Amino acid sequence: MKQLILLLSIVITCQLSAQTDTENLKKIYDNSLTNGMSYQWLDHLSNQIGGRLSGSLNAEIAVQYTKEQFETLGLDKVWLQPVMVPRWIRGAPEFAYIETSPGKTTSVNICALGGSIATPTGGVKANLIEVETYKDLEALGETKIKGKIVFINRPMQANLINTFEAYGGCSSERYNGAKEAAKYGALAVIVRSLNLRLDDYPHTGSMSYGDLPNSQRIPSAAISTNDAELLSGMIALNKDLKFYFSQNCKQLADVQSYNVIGEITGSEFPNEVIVVGGHLDSWDLGDGSHDDGAGVVQSMDVLRLLKESGIRPKRTIRAVLFMNEENGLRGGKKYAEVAKKKGENHIFALESDSGGFTPRGFSFQSSEAMLAKVQSWRSLFKPYLIHYFEAGYSGADIGPLKNDNIVLAGLRPDSQRYFDHHHAANDTFEHVNKRELELGAASMTALIYLIDKYGTDTITNDTELKD
Incomplete structure (x- = not known):
C-alpha cells in the first residue's frame, strides 16, 4: 500500500509540474x-x-x-x-574601380576590413592575381605575387543547409588573407564578401596581421559578391587589367x-x-x-x-x-x-x-x-x-x-x-x-x-x- 501511495504521489507531482511548466x-x-x-x-x-x-x-x-x-x-x-x-575607425568612404585600359574604368563596391591599415595616399593600383584561398599563395610564390593585388575569391558553400557552417568554411580567408599575402610581397588584398546571395553590399568583418611588423602590413578590403563575380569574369578575359582602391581607416x-x-x-x-x-x-x-x-x-x-x-x-x-x-x-x-x-x-x-x-x-x-x-x-x-x-x-x-x-x-x-x-x-x-x-x-x-x-x-x- 505504501509503495502504491508513493507511486501515485510521484505521478501526481509529475503531472502538476508539467501543468505548471505548460x-x-x-x-x-x-x-x-x-x-x-x-x-x-x-x-x-x-x-x-x-x-x-x-x-x-x-x-x-x-x-x-x-x-x-x-x-x-x-x-x-x-x-x-x-x-x-x-x-x-573607417574614415572617409572607400573607393575602387577596375581598369581595363588607360581611362576605361568600372566602379565597384568595397569596404575596408576591420583592423586593416589604410592605403597609401592616392590609393593602390596594380595588376591582380586571383586565388580561391590564401593557401593557394604558397604554390604561386613570391615571383607571381610580388607587386600585385591578391584577389581571394572564395564563395560560401551554397549546398550547406547550416549557413554558419558555410560561413565558417571561408571566414579564414577574410581573417588571414592580408597576413599571408604580405609574406609574398603583395601590395594589398581584396576578399570576396561572405554572403550567400549576389548583391552590391560589401561585408566587413575582422581581419588580423598576426605578429607581422607594421612595416610589412598591407591594406585589406572586401568586395561585394556581384562585383567579385564581375571582377573574376573580367580577369578571365584580360589578365593585364588593373585594380585601384583607396581607404582611410586607422587603428587608434x-x-x-x-x-x-x-x-x-x-x-x-x-x-x-x-x-x-x-x-x-x-x-x-x-x-x-x-x-x-x-x-x-x-x-x-x-x-x-x-x-x-x-x-x-x-x-x-x-x-x-x-x-x-x-x-x-x-x-x-x-x-x-x-x-x-x-x-x-x-x-x-x-x-x-x-x-x-x-x-x-x-x-x-x-x-x-x-x-x-x-x-x-x-x-x-x-x-x-x-x-x-x-x-x-x-x-x-x-x-x-x-x-x-x-x-x-x-x-x-x-x-x-x-x-x-x-x-x-x-x-x-x-x-x-x-x-x-x-x-x-x-x-x-x-x-x-x-x-x-x-x-x-x-x-x-x-x-x-x-x-
Missing part, C-alpha cells in the same frame, strides 16, 4: 507577443543610436541607454563592468568601455548563476539590428518577461550585454576573468548572436546526459514550433566561461537570410520582423525558466517532465 511557458510567450519590449528597445538602439563600433561614441551612448532601461525594470542589481577595447589607442549587466538574484540558490546575453557593439556600415542588436534586446527582455510572468527564479539570472565581440572579444574575456577571480559558480549560459529571425531551437555544448535532459522538454516547446535541440556551437562571448561544470547554449534562429545582412550596410532595423524577434525572446526566456527550475544536475529527477 502554463508558465504560455504566460511567457503571451507576454512577449502582446506586451514585449524587445522591438521597442531595438528601434531606439538602431534608429536613435545606430552602428555601435567598439570604442565609438555610439557604443558608449548604447551603454548608457541599456543601463537606463535595465534600471527601469526593478532588477536586484544593475552595473557597468569596465573593459578596455580597441578603437578602429585602446579606450575604456563597459559590459552592461542586469541581475535578478536567486531566491534559493543565489550563488548559482545563469547568464543570458548578446553583444552590444556592432560594425559601422549598418545599425547592427541583427548583429547583434537583436540578441541584446532579447536578453534584456528575458529578465523583464520573467518578472512580468510572475516567475521568481530560484537561481541568479544575469543578462550581460558584452562589448567588443566583433573585433576583439574583450567583453566576453573580461566577464569570464572577473567571474573566475570572484569564484562565481556559473552553471548555464545562453547567447543570442545569430540574428532576430524565427527561432527554431537551441544548440548545446554539454554532456550527453544534459542534452538528453533538455530534449525531455521538447513537448513543452512543440506548441511554439521550437524543435531543434542538438549538440553544437553556443556563442563567442560566453565561450571564455567554458569549464567542466557549465553548460553553454546558443539560440538558433532560421539562418537562411542572416548572411544577406551580416556586417553589411543593410543590417538595419527595417529587416527585423517584430513577431520573429519576440518569439526569440520568449523562447530564450522559456529555456532559462526551465534551466532555473530544474538545474543542470543530470541525476535522475522523477519530478521532471518527460517526452
Whole structure:
C-alpha cells in the first residue's frame, strides 16, 4: 500500500509540474507577443543610436541607454563592468574601380576590413592575381605575387543547409588573407564578401596581421559578391587589367568601455548563476539590428518577461550585454576573468548572436546526459514550433566561461537570410520582423525558466517532465 501511495504521489507531482511548466511557458510567450519590449528597445538602439563600433561614441551612448532601461525594470542589481577595447575607425568612404585600359574604368563596391591599415595616399593600383584561398599563395610564390593585388575569391558553400557552417568554411580567408599575402610581397588584398546571395553590399568583418611588423602590413578590403563575380569574369578575359582602391581607416589607442549587466538574484540558490546575453557593439556600415542588436534586446527582455510572468527564479539570472565581440572579444574575456577571480559558480549560459529571425531551437555544448535532459522538454516547446535541440556551437562571448561544470547554449534562429545582412550596410532595423524577434525572446526566456527550475544536475529527477 505504501509503495502504491508513493507511486501515485510521484505521478501526481509529475503531472502538476508539467501543468505548471505548460502554463508558465504560455504566460511567457503571451507576454512577449502582446506586451514585449524587445522591438521597442531595438528601434531606439538602431534608429536613435545606430552602428555601435567598439570604442565609438555610439557604443558608449548604447551603454548608457541599456543601463537606463535595465534600471527601469526593478532588477536586484544593475552595473557597468569596465573593459578596455580597441578603437578602429573607417574614415572617409572607400573607393575602387577596375581598369581595363588607360581611362576605361568600372566602379565597384568595397569596404575596408576591420583592423586593416589604410592605403597609401592616392590609393593602390596594380595588376591582380586571383586565388580561391590564401593557401593557394604558397604554390604561386613570391615571383607571381610580388607587386600585385591578391584577389581571394572564395564563395560560401551554397549546398550547406547550416549557413554558419558555410560561413565558417571561408571566414579564414577574410581573417588571414592580408597576413599571408604580405609574406609574398603583395601590395594589398581584396576578399570576396561572405554572403550567400549576389548583391552590391560589401561585408566587413575582422581581419588580423598576426605578429607581422607594421612595416610589412598591407591594406585589406572586401568586395561585394556581384562585383567579385564581375571582377573574376573580367580577369578571365584580360589578365593585364588593373585594380585601384583607396581607404582611410586607422587603428587608434585602446579606450575604456563597459559590459552592461542586469541581475535578478536567486531566491534559493543565489550563488548559482545563469547568464543570458548578446553583444552590444556592432560594425559601422549598418545599425547592427541583427548583429547583434537583436540578441541584446532579447536578453534584456528575458529578465523583464520573467518578472512580468510572475516567475521568481530560484537561481541568479544575469543578462550581460558584452562589448567588443566583433573585433576583439574583450567583453566576453573580461566577464569570464572577473567571474573566475570572484569564484562565481556559473552553471548555464545562453547567447543570442545569430540574428532576430524565427527561432527554431537551441544548440548545446554539454554532456550527453544534459542534452538528453533538455530534449525531455521538447513537448513543452512543440506548441511554439521550437524543435531543434542538438549538440553544437553556443556563442563567442560566453565561450571564455567554458569549464567542466557549465553548460553553454546558443539560440538558433532560421539562418537562411542572416548572411544577406551580416556586417553589411543593410543590417538595419527595417529587416527585423517584430513577431520573429519576440518569439526569440520568449523562447530564450522559456529555456532559462526551465534551466532555473530544474538545474543542470543530470541525476535522475522523477519530478521532471518527460517526452
